[in-house]
Amino acid sequence: MNVKKAAAVFSITIPIISAILIINFFTGFMSIPWQGMPVFPLLLSPIGIILAFVSIKTNKRCAVYGIVLNAIMFPFPFFWFIGGALLFGV
Numbered sequence: 001m002n003v004k005k006a007a008a009v010f011s012i013t014i015p016i017i018s019a020i021l022i023i024n025f026f027t028g029f030m031s032i033p034w035q036g037m038p039v040f041p042l043l044l045s046p047i048g049i050i051l052a053f054v055s056i057k058t059n060k061r062c063a064v065y066g067i068v069l070n071a072i073m074f075p076f077p078f079f080w081f082i083g084g085a086l087l088f089g090v
Helices: 003-027 037-054 060-073 076-088
Strands: none
Touching (some): 003 060, 037 060, 037 076
Protein backbone atom coordinates (compact mmCIF):
# COMPACT_ATOMS: atom_id res chain seq x y z
CA MET A 1 0.00 0.00 0.00
CA ASN A 2 1.45 3.32 -0.98
CA VAL A 3 1.41 6.47 1.10
CA LYS A 4 -1.41 8.23 -0.73
CA LYS A 5 -3.69 5.20 -0.48
CA ALA A 6 -2.97 4.96 3.23
CA ALA A 7 -3.77 8.67 3.58
CA ALA A 8 -7.16 8.06 1.93
CA VAL A 9 -7.92 5.20 4.31
CA PHE A 10 -6.91 7.27 7.35
CA SER A 11 -9.02 10.19 6.15
CA ILE A 12 -12.05 7.89 6.28
CA THR A 13 -11.19 6.22 9.59
CA ILE A 14 -10.82 9.52 11.47
CA PRO A 15 -14.53 10.50 11.24
CA ILE A 16 -15.60 6.91 11.91
CA ILE A 17 -13.59 6.83 15.14
CA SER A 18 -14.91 10.28 16.03
CA ALA A 19 -18.50 9.14 15.50
CA ILE A 20 -17.94 6.05 17.64
CA LEU A 21 -16.53 8.15 20.47
CA ILE A 22 -19.39 10.65 20.25
CA ILE A 23 -22.00 7.88 20.31
CA ASN A 24 -20.20 6.39 23.31
CA PHE A 25 -20.28 9.81 25.00
CA PHE A 26 -24.06 10.01 24.61
CA THR A 27 -24.88 6.44 25.49
CA GLY A 28 -22.22 5.67 28.07
CA PHE A 29 -21.85 2.16 26.65
CA MET A 30 -18.18 1.85 27.64
CA SER A 31 -16.43 3.61 30.47
CA ILE A 32 -13.39 5.31 29.00
CA PRO A 33 -11.14 7.93 30.59
CA TRP A 34 -11.69 10.40 27.72
CA GLN A 35 -15.08 11.85 28.56
CA GLY A 36 -14.57 15.07 26.59
CA MET A 37 -14.68 13.32 23.24
CA PRO A 38 -17.21 15.56 21.47
CA VAL A 39 -14.20 17.87 21.01
CA PHE A 40 -12.28 15.10 19.21
CA PRO A 41 -13.60 15.93 15.68
CA LEU A 42 -12.62 19.55 16.16
CA LEU A 43 -9.00 18.48 16.53
CA LEU A 44 -8.70 15.69 13.97
CA SER A 45 -11.14 16.58 11.18
CA PRO A 46 -8.82 19.18 9.61
CA ILE A 47 -6.07 16.55 9.57
CA GLY A 48 -8.44 14.12 7.84
CA ILE A 49 -9.37 16.72 5.24
CA ILE A 50 -5.70 17.42 4.53
CA LEU A 51 -4.99 13.69 4.19
CA ALA A 52 -7.90 13.38 1.75
CA PHE A 53 -6.62 16.27 -0.35
CA VAL A 54 -3.18 14.67 -0.46
CA SER A 55 -4.61 11.40 -1.74
CA ILE A 56 -7.17 12.79 -4.19
CA LYS A 57 -5.03 12.05 -7.28
CA THR A 58 -4.65 8.31 -6.63
CA ASN A 59 -7.88 7.37 -4.88
CA LYS A 60 -10.52 9.90 -5.82
CA ARG A 61 -13.55 8.04 -4.48
CA CYS A 62 -12.08 7.39 -1.03
CA ALA A 63 -10.70 10.92 -0.88
CA VAL A 64 -14.09 12.45 -1.63
CA TYR A 65 -15.70 10.27 1.06
CA GLY A 66 -12.99 11.37 3.48
CA ILE A 67 -13.55 15.04 2.71
CA VAL A 68 -17.32 14.77 3.06
CA LEU A 69 -17.25 12.75 6.29
CA ASN A 70 -14.68 15.02 7.92
CA ALA A 71 -16.60 18.11 6.81
CA ILE A 72 -19.74 16.67 8.43
CA MET A 73 -17.93 15.83 11.67
CA PHE A 74 -16.04 19.12 12.00
CA PRO A 75 -18.92 21.44 13.06
CA PHE A 76 -20.39 18.91 15.55
CA PRO A 77 -18.56 20.36 18.61
CA PHE A 78 -19.82 23.85 17.76
CA PHE A 79 -23.41 22.59 17.57
CA TRP A 80 -22.87 20.75 20.86
CA PHE A 81 -21.49 23.85 22.63
CA ILE A 82 -24.13 26.21 21.26
CA GLY A 83 -26.97 23.74 21.85
CA GLY A 84 -25.81 23.09 25.39
CA ALA A 85 -25.69 26.81 26.12
CA LEU A 86 -29.13 27.42 24.61
CA LEU A 87 -30.90 24.42 26.13
CA PHE A 88 -29.19 24.04 29.49
CA GLY A 89 -27.90 27.55 30.10
CA VAL A 90 -24.43 26.39 31.03
